[in-house]
Amino acid sequence: MKKRVMILAMLLSFAAISFTSYAVFGKKKDGFDSIKSKGEFVIGLDDAFAPMGFRNKNGEIVGFDIDLANEVARRMGVKAVFKPCEWSGIIFELKSGSIDAIWNGLTITEERKKQIIFTKDYLKNSQITVVRKNSNIEKKMELAGKIIGLQMGSSADNAVSSDAVSKELKDIKKYENNVDALLDLKNGRVDAVVMDEIVARYYVSKKAGYRVLDVDFGKELYGVGFRKEDVKFAQAVDKTLDDIRADGTMDKIKAKWFGK
Numbered sequence: 001m002k003k004r005v006m007i008l009a010m011l012l013s014f015a016a017i018s019f020t021s022y023a024v025f026g027k028k029k030d031g032f033d034s035i036k037s038k039g040e041f042v043i044g045l046d047d048a049f050a051p052m053g054f055r056n057k058n059g060e061i062v063g064f065d066i067d068l069a070n071e072v073a074r075r076m077g078v079k080a081v082f083k084p085c086e087w088s089g090i091i092f093e094l095k096s097g098s099i100d101a102i103w104n105g106l107t108i109t110e111e112r113k114k115q116i117i118f119t120k121d122y123l124k125n126s127q128i129t130v131v132r133k134n135s136n137i138e139k140k141m142e143l144a145g146k147i148i149g150l151q152m153g154s155s156a157d158n159a160v161s162s163d164a165v166s167k168e169l170k171d172i173k174k175y176e177n178n179v180d181a182l183l184d185l186k187n188g189r190v191d192a193v194v195m196d197e198i199v200a201r202y203y204v205s206k207k208a209g210y211r212v213l214d215v216d217f218g219k220e221l222y223g224v225g226f227r228k229e230d231v232k233f234a235q236a237v238d239k240t241l242d243d244i245r246a247d248g249t250m251d252k253i254k255a256k257w258f259g260k
Contacts, residue, residue: 031100032233040079041233043069044093045104046151047084048177051202051257052105064257068122069103071249072240086176088153091115094227101237102225105196107155109220117228119238121221122250126197127159129213130204132185137192140215144168149181149190156194159217178203182210198258 035041045053045065053063061082073080085093093099094116107125108118131137137146143165150156152174160166173190175181178200181193186209193200194217204210224241226234244250 029229030232031227031230032236035078035100035233038078040081041073041100042081042083042098043101043103044083044085044090044099045102046087046090046177047082048179049104049199052199053082053103064253065103065105067253067256068241068244068250071244071253072237075240075243076236087151088176090153091225094225097227100226100230100233105198105222106225107220108223109155109158111158112225115228116225117231117234118223118225119234119241121223122241122245123198123222125220125222127156127194127217127220128197128200129215129217130182130185130193130195130200130210131191131213132188133209133211135191135211138213140165140213141168143192145170146191147171147173147189149173149175149184149193150195151175151178151181154195155220156196156217159220160194163217182207185210 045061047053047055047061049063051063052065053061056062061084066082069080069082083099085099090099090102091112094102102116105123105125106112106118108121112118129137129140129143137143140163145168147170148160150160150172157174160169160172166172173181173184175184178193178195181190181195182203184190185193192213197212197216200212204212224234224237226237241250
């Protein structure tokens, strides 16, 4: 009898603890107040994604998104801290709390909207195809029977897999970053790489031996990603981005990284 009473007491105690934990922690709070209190927010990015966010010769993280995020943070009275992450797992990093935002050429997609929230779009982009300069590939249909490289977990991954040409490909090789994919293209391990136009044109302008095909796998828009509960934080960043557009600062940052 005593044993039964003890077991019942333990179960009731556990239930009480569980209920208290749910009441205190079950409802996730917007992190904006915590960010203002800390005076900083952590941005997750792929640090090999030029010109959006990448390391320069001195190992410093620079790029269009870096300048834009720093300007937003400055106007909000906080500091932006940048944390390199594996792109294929970056949404998990956000949801787990190890970063506060994803700000690195993040394409707004319906699939991602199921997991996170976005600011309004701040940049337009396309998924385009890069080949070797001496390649005889000119059209999308000529990719049939070829090996395509792309970044794992990227919008290029979704764009290619949803295109009819994917059924005709010999293989799709997936990489942690676009730099590795382009290196394999240069060395003949893949026949083409599908990637963000902004990134592709930047690399092609800097590295000899590549060219961009006059075809794409669809248009897209970039936004900043946040946890679903961080509505106030997302709204504050959105408002600041609106101010940056309105006073011409956005155009100055664009000119610095993309030219005219």
